[in-house]
Amino acid sequence: MQSYNEKLAWLGRHLKREWQIYVLLAPTLIWFIVFLYKPMYGLQIAFKDYSVFKGIVGSPWVGFEHFTTLFGNDHFIRAIKNTVIISSLSLVFGFPVPILLALMFNEILNPKFKKTTQTIVYLPHFISTVIIAGIVITAFSPSSGVVNLLLQSLGFDPVYFLVKPEWFRPIFIGSGIWQESGFSSIVFLAAMAGVNPALYESAVVDGASRWQMMWKITIPCILPTIIIMLIIRIGNLLEVGFELIILLYQPATYDTADVISTYIYRQGLQAGQYDLAAAAGLFNAVVAFILVMSANTISKRLSNTSLW
Amino acid sequence: MQKLSISTLAALVAASMTLPVTASAADMNYKVTDKPLELTIHLHTKKYVYNDDWPVEKRAQELTNVSLKNVASMATNKSEEAFNLLIASGDLPDIVGGSSLKENVNQYGPQGAFLPLNDLIEEHAPNLKAFFDANKDILNAISAADGNLYFIPYVPDGKFARAYFIRQDWLKAVGKETPQNIDELHDVLVAFRDGDPNGNGKKDEIPLFARQWEELIRLVTLWDGRVSGSDTYHDFYVQDGEIRHGYSEEGYKVGISNLAKWYAEGLIDPEVFTRGSRAREYLLSNDLGGMTHDWFASTSSYNDSVSEKIPEFSFKAFIPPEGISGKRVEANRRTKVKPEGWAISYTNEHPVETIKYFDFWFTEEGRNLSNFGIEGVHYDLVDGKATFKPEILNAGTPINTQMWQVGAQVQRGFYQDYEYERQWSNKHALEGIALYEAGDYLLEPYMGVAFVEDEKKVYDKYWPSIKTYMLEMQQAWILGTSDVNEDWDKYQSQLERLGYSKVMKVMESAYERQYGS
Numbered sequence: 001m002q003s004y005n006e007k008l009a010w011l012g013r014h015l016k017r018e019w020q021i022y023v024l025l026a027p028t029l030i031w032f033i034v035f036l037y038k039p040m041y042g043l044q045i046a047f048k049d050y051s052v053f054k055g056i057v058g059s060p061w062v063g064f065e066h067f068t069t070l071f072g073n074d075h076f077i078r079a080i081k082n083t084v085i086i087s088s089l090s091l092v093f094g095f096p097v098p099i100l101l102a103l104m105f106n107e108i109l110n111p112k113f114k115k116t117t118q119t120i121v122y123l124p125h126f127i128s129t130v131i132i133a134g135i136v137i138t139a140f141s142p143s144s145g146v147v148n149l150l151l152q153s154l155g156f157d158p159v160y161f162l163v164k165p166e167w168f169r170p171i172f173i174g175s176g177i178w179q180e181s182g183f184s185s186i187v188f189l190a191a192m193a194g195v196n197p198a199l200y201e202s203a204v205v206d207g208a209s210r211w212q213m214m215w216k217i218t219i220p221c222i223l224p225t226i227i228i229m230l231i232i233r234i235g236n237l238l239e240v241g242f243e244l245i246i247l248l249y250q251p252a253t254y255d256t257a258d259v260i261s262t263y264i265y266r267q268g269l270q271a272g273q274y275d276l277a278a279a280a281g282l283f284n285a286v287v288a289f290i291l292v293m294s295a296n297t298i299s300k301r302l303s304n305t306s307l308w
Numbered sequence: 309m310q311k312l313s314i315s316t317l318a319a320l321v322a323a324s325m326t327l328p329v330t331a332s333a334a335d336m337n338y339k340v341t342d343k344p345l346e347l348t349i350h351l352h353t354k355k356y357v358y359n360d361d362w363p364v365e366k367r368a369q370e371l372t373n374v375s376l377k378n379v380a381s382m383a384t385n386k387s388e389e390a391f392n393l394l395i396a397s398g399d400l401p402d403i404v405g406g407s408s409l410k411e412n413v414n415q416y417g418p419q420g421a422f423l424p425l426n427d428l429i430e431e432h433a434p435n436l437k438a439f440f441d442a443n444k445d446i447l448n449a450i451s452a453a454d455g456n457l458y459f460i461p462y463v464p465d466g467k468f469a470r471a472y473f474i475r476q477d478w479l480k481a482v483g484k485e486t487p488q489n490i491d492e493l494h495d496v497l498v499a500f501r502d503g504d505p506n507g508n509g510k511k512d513e514i515p516l517f518a519r520q521w522e523e524l525i526r527l528v529t530l531w532d533g534r535v536s537g538s539d540t541y542h543d544f545y546v547q548d549g550e551i552r553h554g555y556s557e558e559g560y561k562v563g564i565s566n567l568a569k570w571y572a573e574g575l576i577d578p579e580v581f582t583r584g585s586r587a588r589e590y591l592l593s594n595d596l597g598g599m600t601h602d603w604f605a606s607t608s609s610y611n612d613s614v615s616e617k618i619p620e621f622s623f624k625a626f627i628p629p630e631g632i633s634g635k636r637v638e639a640n641r642r643t644k645v646k647p648e649g650w651a652i653s654y655t656n657e658h659p660v661e662t663i664k665y666f667d668f669w670f671t672e673e674g675r676n677l678s679n680f681g682i683e684g685v686h687y688d689l690v691d692g693k694a695t696f697k698p699e700i701l702n703a704g705t706p707i708n709t710q711m712w713q714v715g716a717q718v719q720r721g722f723y724q725d726y727e728y729e730r731q732w733s734n735k736h737a738l739e740g741i742a743l744y745e746a747g748d749y750l751l752e753p754y755m756g757v758a759f760v761e762d763e764k765k766v767y768d769k770y771w772p773s774i775k776t777y778m779l780e781m782q783q784a785w786i787l788g789t790s791d792v793n794e795d796w797d798k799y800q801s802q803l804e805r806l807g808y809s810k811v812m813k814v815m816e817s818a819y820e821r822q823y824g825s
Contacts, residue, residue, distance in 0.1 A: 052395045053416040074806075075773050137582055143512075162582050163787055250581050251779035252787055258776075267772045272411075276768075 046282045050275035059275075066279035076280070078255070079263040086259060087237045090173045095233060097181040099226060102188035103214060121182025133247035136175050137162060163252040172248060172257070176241060184229075191225040192218060227305045235292035238284050260284055336673060338371040340664040345374050347662060348401035351650065352380040352390040353719055355712070358405070362715025367682055371673070374665045376403065395421065400653035402662060405720060409459055410450055410647030414758050417458035423652045423659055424456035432660055433667035435674075436460065439723065446645045448823050449755035453763075459651035460666045460721030463644070466729060468744050469539060470523070470640040472629075473607050474599045476622040478505035489630040490530050497575040500598040508595075515598045516570070517577040519588045523601045524580055525782065526639040528554070528563025530631045538753045539643045542775060544815060546754045551819040553812070555778045556803055562632075564785050565792045572788055581783060593617060601640075605729070608737035625740025628749050638749035645755065649721035669722045678722040681714050696731050707732040757822050763814040770807030777806060 015022070041056070046066060048059040070076045101121065108114040124132070139145050140161040148158040161167045199217050208216070242261035249257040260280060268277025292307075300306040351358035357380040359365065369375040379401045384390055387407040394400065395416060404413070404422070413422050429436045440447040443463075451457050479486060479496065482503035487493035499505075500515035518524045522541040529535065534554035536543035544553050554560050570576050577583060577597075583590075591597030592610050595618050600607070604625065614621045628636040652662050668674045680687040680694045687694045700710060707728070711717040717728070730738070759767060781799055785792040792799075 051416075051419065052392050053398075053419050053421045055396065055398070069769055073773055075776055137584075141582070142578055160578060160787075163783065164789075250783060251776070252581065252783035252789070254776060254780050266776070273768055 043278060043282055045275045046279040048275055050278075052274075062275075066276045067283070069276065070280055070283070075258065076260075076263060079258050079260045082256060083238055083240055083259040083261075085256075086169055086172065086240050089169060090176055090240075091233060091237065093173055094177045094181065095230065097177050098184035099188055099222075101181060101185040102192060102222075103218065105185065105189060106192050106218065107210065107214070118182070121185070123182070124179040125183035127179070129241070129243040130247065132175060132179055133244060136171065136248060140171065162248065163250055165253045165256040168249065168253045168257045172241075172245065175244070187229065188222055188225060191222040195221040223303070224305045227299050227303060228307060231292060231295045231299060231307050234295040235288055237291055238288050336671070338668050338671065338673065340372045340374050340661050340668070342373070345658060345661055347374060347376055347403055347656070347658065347665075348379050349376045349403040349405065349650070350380040350390075350394055350401045351378070351403075351405035351719065352387045353407050353648075354385050354387060356718065357382050358718075358720075359715060362718075363682055363685070364677055364715035367677060368668065368674070372665055372668050374661065380406070400655045402653060402656040402658070403650050404653050405459075405650035406648065407719065408647055409649055409651065410461070410756075413458040413651045414450075414452035417452055417456065417651070418454045421654055422458045423654060423656065424458060425460070425652065425663065426457050428652075428659060428663040429457070429667075433663050433670075435667050435670035436663075439463075439670050443644075445755065445823075449645055450647075451758060451822065453758040453760040453818070453821070459649045461649040462646040462719050462721060463723045464642055464646060465724040466642055466726035467750060468604060468638075468741050469642045470601055470603050471607075471625040471638065471740055471744060472599070472601055472627070473623050473740075474626050475500075475505070475597075476624050477620040478598055481505040481507070486626045487629050490632060493530075493629045494570070494575070497570070497599070498573075501574055505598070506595040512596060513598060514577045514591055514596050515575045517583070517587055517591050517597045517600050518580055519585055519600070519602060521580045524567065524576065524786075526601060527567060528560050529637040529639045530629065531559055531563035531566055532631055532633055532635075533557065533559035533561075533563035534751075535639050536754055538755070539640065542779065544754055546752050546819075549823075551754070551757075551812075551815050555782070556800065556808065561792055561796055564782065568786050568788055568792065571786050576786075581787075592621075592623065595621075604740050605733050605737045608734055608740060611736045612734065624736065625743060627743055627747055636747060636749050637751065638744060639751060641750045641753055643755075644753060646719070647756075648719040666721055669720065675723055675725060678716055678718075678720065679711075679725040679728045681711060681716045686710075686714070686716075694725070694727065701732060757815065757818040759814065759818050763818050766807075766810055766814045770811050774803060774806045774808055774811065777802065 045056060045059065047061055047063060048056070049062045049065075050056070050059045105114055105118060108117070127135075140147050142148050142158040142160045147161070152158055159167070161171060195218060199221075200213060203213050203217060238260065240259045240261060242259070242265070245257055245259060245262050246265065249262070261284075264277045264280045267273060268280065296306050296308070349358050358376060358378040360376065360378055365376060380390060380394075391404075391406065391408075391412055394404070395412075400421065416422060417424065429440070440457075446461070446463065447457065450459070450461050474486065474496075476486075478500060482496075482499040482505050484496050484499055485492075487496045497515040500513050501511070504511065504513070506513060516524075520541075525541075526535050534545050534547075534552070534557060535541075536545050536554070538545075542555070544551055546552070567576070571578075571580075577587070577591075580587075588597070588600065588602060588607070588610075593614050607623065608625070610623055611621065614623075628638050630636055650666065652659055656662055669678055676683065676687070676694045680696065681700075683689065683694075685697075686700050687696050689695070696707065700707065703710060708717055711728075717724070733741075781790070781792075781795065784790040785795070
């Protein structure tokens with residue numbers, strides 16, 4: 001009893017002294033509760049025969065029926081496969097690009113040139129997805145697209161890229177890299193700015209070349225940042241840029257383009273099956289959770305860097 | 309069956325009359341109540357919500373003593389979302405209306421969210437009763453699976469929607485006549501491709517294009533294939549009282565294989581799947597497109613807008629060419645009834661007054677008000693017929709926009725009058741419509757079914773996958789990635805594996821319940 005009262009008294013004193021810190025924490029906490037924890041209550045419709053009018057509580061339970069439906073469907077299996085392929089490929093090809101960009105920017109000496117090129121590569125990030133899709137469609141058009149004009153001037157036949165399943169992934173991943181890598185390089189540039197200049201100075205004294213300094217100093221110093229970013233990317237692995245796919249795909253390219261989120265959109269939201277869509281979304285979240293947990297564990301074992 | 313009770317009891321009302329004969333509007337009494345009554349309404353569409361200040365609403369208020377107060381918010385432009393929020397809150401206004409109402413009220417009505425209207429109409433709404441007696445197919449089409457009617461629809465008027473259009477000046481340039489059958493059509497398209505009808509010395513003509521690639525699929529009707537016949541793409545169709553789907557049938561196979569051939573020959577726009585909604589604008593104004601299948605009014609209007617740039621430009625509707633069995637078929641028509649209108653929710657304390665108010669819009673006075681705006685301001689009665697005033701017709705703004713602004717032609721439950729559109733259609737459109745009017749090219753429309761819960765489950769489970777597969781194959785065949793004749797057996801068995809016959813079975817039972825006698 002004594003110790004309990006003591007603890008309470010300590011807590012009171014602590015709160016009185018440090019209340020400003022808790023006030024600072026509050027907005028984030030409230031945001032999480034309102035926008036992330038409270039909606040979890042609605043997840044139960046994945047196990048219910050949901051009717052909007054009957055409400056979440058009033059709808060009857062159906063167990064795992066929606067999951068059985070999903071996994072009994074070839075198109076859902078194909079969507080999982082496509083999601084994994086598209087996101088793995090964009091991880092493999094897309095993840096190193098911002099790091100390379102950041103390293104390049106880091107080596108540029110002329111500040112004016114550096115600023116200009118940085119602005120140019122950041123710019124696509126601020127263009128809305130609809131416009132990006134419009135640009136892609138125009139660029140790859142067989143009659144007037146710049147890509148096909150180039151091909152034709154080199155003596156090739158024009159290709160109708162956007163209805164060819166085998167071209168969908170390269171185009172999608174490529175446009176993703178074009179749009180985002182510049183902006184993603186900012187975080188690595190920030191990490192490089194934090195490297196202690198004394199390291200470079202002593203390397204210069206020791207006669208190291210720029211190339212050696214990059215390999216022996218810059219990269220090891222930003223490695224923790226790289227790993228954290230990688231873990232976050234893996235956690236988002238299943239979240240493929242869904243708007244861009246919706247705008248670019250065609251029934252002709254569903255075979256390689258249809259991912260879980262577009263499948264949910266067509267099957268669930270367009271047909272009004274919210275319960276089924278919730279089940280697919282829940283599956284998505286569970287897989288993402290497993291992925292991020294394993295990435296974190298592996299990284300902790302191998303490099304002592306981890307998110308928590 | 310309950311759905312027929314209105315019609316049987318109403319035998320006294322002459323079925324041939326769409327509207328009962330009314331005395332001149334001035335001395336009619338449309339008062340629904342003696343004391344003014346205010347009802348709340350949620351009517352949400354992409355473009356507008358119900359507006360208490362619309363002059364048409366004010367006029368209706370004077371005539372009926374009922375005023376509507378809008379509770380819908382313009383915070384979202386997604387009507388479906390607005391509707392779901394409304395239903396989920398459980399706090400329903402007296403009247404609910406807006407886009408895609410039919411599916412929603414027919415789902416939530418039987419669960420108790422909306423009142424069945426059949427008995428109310430029977431007892432209190434003579435004009436609605438007369439309308440539904442004269443249009444039993446509409447009543448059947450919009451009733452819920454339990455046989456009850458839950459909303460008063462927006463009923464469009466006029467039959468024709470899209471037509472075949474061809475460049476008459478190009479025909480002259482290549483020395484051909486308007487094509488009358490498939491072979492002639494093929495010859496003409498080849499001539500468009502090779503004959504340089506736009507005279508720029510380049511082979512850049514696109515003989516056949518479509519703003520929506522689905523319009524291209526309608527051409528399978530030339531080879532006796534079938535599409536829905538309504539305005540909905542990839543839908544079911546009805547023949548001799550039987551419900552079917554065209555995409556699993558022989559004529560479709562023949563049609564697609566021929567379209568694939570045309571595509572390979574370069575007669576069809578190579579970019580038909582991605583050019584999108586601006587295709588017509590781009591191809592016509594750049595003198596590149598030769599033929600299409602599109603809406604009468606908007607396509608005809610290019611004769612005015614492009615002729616400044618291309619003086620001899622003449623893009624005219626022509627009657628459907630004869631198919632392989634000698635029939636001329638136009639596969640598209642206007643929907644007879646929209647899934648829009650208004651319904652009475654279970655919280656409404658004045659259902660009788662509300663149905664009487666709904667009934668007002670189906671009187672001659674109400675119909676004119678909802679179609680033409682206010683008498684003396686927007687239209688005058690000429691020989692008893694509502695006619696737009698010249699200053700309205702010549703105002704420069706399209707009539708439909710002008711009407712929306714005052715609250716006419718909005719998605720309340722009303723009966724559209726084709727006169728409204730005819731009076732402002734351009735002469736090329738009217739000529740085209742007259743051509744189609746003279747022949748009998750339209751197909752029997754399929755107007756939709758309402759499912760009971762078990763049927764809906766089967767449909768929702770299988771149909772989206774089947775449709776996805778159908779469309780994938782359709783595009784692959786036309787693009788030439790795969791061959792329809794080789795794939796056909798595999799296609800059929802894959803459809804079967806995806807649950808095709810299960811879906812057809814629930815479609816049949818739903819159709820039988822709804823339209824069977």
